[in-house]
Amino acid sequence: MPECIVRFSGNNLKEPLIIKSLVNLLNQTSTKHVLVVSSPKEIQNLLSRGIKNLISSNGNPELLIRQIHAEVDQIKTVFELCEVAELDNWFEKLEILLKGIYYTGDFSPSLQDQVLSFSEKIATILLFGILKHNHIQADVVFPETMGLIVSEEFGNASIKMEESSTQIAGLTLGKITLIPGSYGITSAGKIARIGYRAADYTAATLASIRNADGLELWQIGTPFKTADQQFVDQADYISDLTYAEASELTYFNYSGIHPRIVEPLIEKRIPILVYELNDGKKILRTKINSKSIVAKQVVKSVAYTDDIAILKLNGPGVGFKPGILAKVTGLFNKNNINIRSVITAQTSINIIIDKDSAERAKKLTSDLHLPSVSQVTLDQRVSLIAIVGHGMQQNHGISASLFSAVAHNKINVIISGSGASDLVSYLIVDENDKIKAIQEIHKIFFK
The missing domain is CATH 3.40.1160.10 (Acetylglutamate kinase-like)
Incomplete structure (x- = not known):
């Protein structure tokens, strides 16, 4: 049977x-x-x-x-x-x-x-x-x-x-x-x-x-849809996903x-x-x-999560000083704090972490008294919005459309990222801009 x-x-x-x-x-x-x-x-x-x-x-x-x-x-x-x-x-x-x-x-x-x-x-x-x-x-x-x-x-x-x-x-x-x-x-x-x-x-x-x-x-x-239906009335079911696309979406609102x-x-x-x-x-x-075919509709969904915070290590020369990031990531690993992403500049290291670990992460980092770090700040009033689908790197107009959607609606982007994966491009915005951003991005890709 x-x-x-x-x-x-x-x-x-x-x-x-x-x-x-x-x-x-x-x-x-x-x-x-x-x-x-x-x-x-x-x-x-x-x-x-x-x-x-x-x-x-x-x-x-x-x-x-x-x-x-x-x-x-x-x-x-x-x-x-x-x-x-x-x-x-x-x-x-x-x-x-x-x-x-x-x-x-x-x-x-x-x-x-x-x-x-x-x-x-x-x-x-x-x-x-x-x-x-x-x-x-x-x-x-x-x-x-x-x-x-x-x-x-x-x-x-x-x-x-x-x-x-x-x-x-x-x-x-x-x-x-x-x-x-x-x-x-x-x-x-x-x-x-x-x-x-x-x-x-x-x-x-x-x-x-x-x-x-x-x-x-x-x-x-949470069914797999082109966006969260509580924000986008026209959100439709996604008929097909690859393993990788589904896995990527699970880290967002598809809990x-x-x-x-x-x-x-x-x-x-x-x-x-x-x-x-x-x-x-x-x-x-x-x-x-298991198929990894780039579909005609590259973007499968506009996903989001509110479960993030940005820990910022600011100071002149933090990008030049060796070992700063290694000390922080080693400390977080020892204390079971998950790091979602790291974006660096010469004057700031931005570490994206889970919101429930944010305060503990800030205290641990401050107690390190790192050289060249003059200020440790925490921004928890943010949301991460992502477009997910195979073929981001092969379709150069995708990123342009993403940024035009938010720019035309005067939505300030705090951090953006793409290129680490062919599957996802993301923006971090103020939590008050989240719903508007999701709606406008969905309009661009699912007319």
């Missing part, structure tokens, strides 16, 4: 119409389906914030459990679910772990990953209960029992394909199988998370190991897809099919494959 590997978002557990479509599809299919489930963001966030509070004087494990129960009860009420016995078992285990953190103060990365894995486990058991309520028999298989082996980089582990393949390839699965995503098991037997909401990376690994014809993503949070999703698929050239669930059917919106 053929097998379909699907990544299904836990956020859809609060969407009755989507669940109705899911139930209809699974009832009608004769194909085996493996659904890799991510966590609802509310449960994920509650656990993430809650375990940090447990080691403070304000810690309260009982309150945290009640809050998670409340989120689960909302979903159970929507679908008129009675008690799901399997949920009680997982809640008991979670409560024991939370109380252990509270009373011992143990907050190791390993223990944190173990606790956060419950967000996907709870979501998967909830979906199991919903399907059972609708007379659909499903099995639940956990990564730690199926042999999904990962590295010991807690919080950001990588899947070890070779070690995982033997056991996973030989698994006998039922017609409907549910698997919690986003974590695996280390060689030492510890749970390690693959990253924040990385269930699609897990699903891609299963698709590769089990030689699926494709990986299907059902009802992702529904994990940046590493294509890694396990590249060698076997397994396509990714992005579906919308509607009226009991699945509608193909975007196909992602």
